[in-house]
Amino acid sequence: MGHDLPVITTARPKPDSATVAAVDAARAALLEEVDAADVGDHLGHVVEGERVVTHLFACTRAGYVGWQWSVTVARASRAKEVTVDEVVLVPGEGAIVAPSWVPYRERIKPGDLSPGDLLPVDDDDPRLVPTYSFGDDPLDADEKAQIRTVAKDLGLGRVRTLSIEGRELAAQRWYDGDGGPDAPIARSAPDSCTTCGFLLRIAGPLSEAFGVCANGDANDDGRVVSFDHGCGAHSEVRLAKKHAPQPRPEHAFDTLTPTDLEEF
Template identity: 85%
Template structure:
């Protein structure tokens, strides 16, 4: 087997375009004004007889940015011309963070009444109900067929697929209703043994339930079985934490006359 190594030739430096610093500066000053142009920072060979000269930018608010002036020389010509002038960020420049689409920036709790958040037609979390049904783990084939038929006639067009369920489970498990929440770490026991845990149906029921304790922070929310809080149904106070018993009642036999005598 014969292997070959491909080498890419770098463009040669052209002395005329490299030396055209004054030409590049003059064109830059004419374009943006002398007050915004700083020292010459060097040059970059872009191609054959094409060089970009870099100048410091002194414009307020653009610390670390550079003026880029590209010059070129035609073949067999002695004249160097200016191709373009642009402002580019340097290594120490302050630049805006990468743009994130609005749909990806929305977090739980951002929606207000009346806001609409459409779901993409090809959302990987959802699949057609007639292909997947509501509970792929249901061992009763007839029950599965009935659920699919109901959705086809009256119910939903799409339902959660495996990817959507996995994403939801991971999000819930890593969130405030999971085992790593601060309140769960100090809990006396897990939700799996709490009488206020309401079971749910489907594959997610193997790991999650709903809290029904009106005194708990997670009331009405999804919690993992290994989550927990201080409002567990079986929690009991230790004797040292119980309130002290009231004092023994004393029957007061003093009369008004006796009180006057004592005073």
């Protein structure tokens, strides 16, 4: 017969009547720290552990809607009086709190850089790979500095170039952006860029999906566009007859002479 595994249960601490009833003591400790005008009604308590209870009071301080004063009290074994452990201000449900911190490097968007701003790229940025490298082994700082020197001596022009991941990220970003097929102007376009005479072809691995618009009248002039992008400035677009400008009437020639005017 197999042995039954022991069942482990975690018992919740029982409420301690003395600490639960210590509302006045908790409020008194709170009023030693903050003004009475900032303290509202008692909102309840939370049993934190054996003979440890946290009492919650509404915060009425301006600008702290939904926040609560938290006063934790405890009672030693066989002691009659409770002691105050801590007094803190905590957010409750619906409280206005600051959004989660996002590093500046992750918050910056295209167009945020101003003249003179610098945005360094990390040495281990996965979007870039060394133009000249020693192989796939990780490189330390000295080896990276040596790579830069070798690349400069060889006249390669660039120390690093796009990795496959960097190229795919750029392609996806362009395709999902204003130059892709889902842009509002593309969805209502009469035809796609792939048949437009203003599309400039590019070289490289992205040449089969993207080009550059060279139409000075188009919104995307000078920008990368996908072949299935489009706009109303397509080189082959033609207006329907009802939208075509109406022909001007023939010129009227004035044949009146001063003599004719005198007769009137």
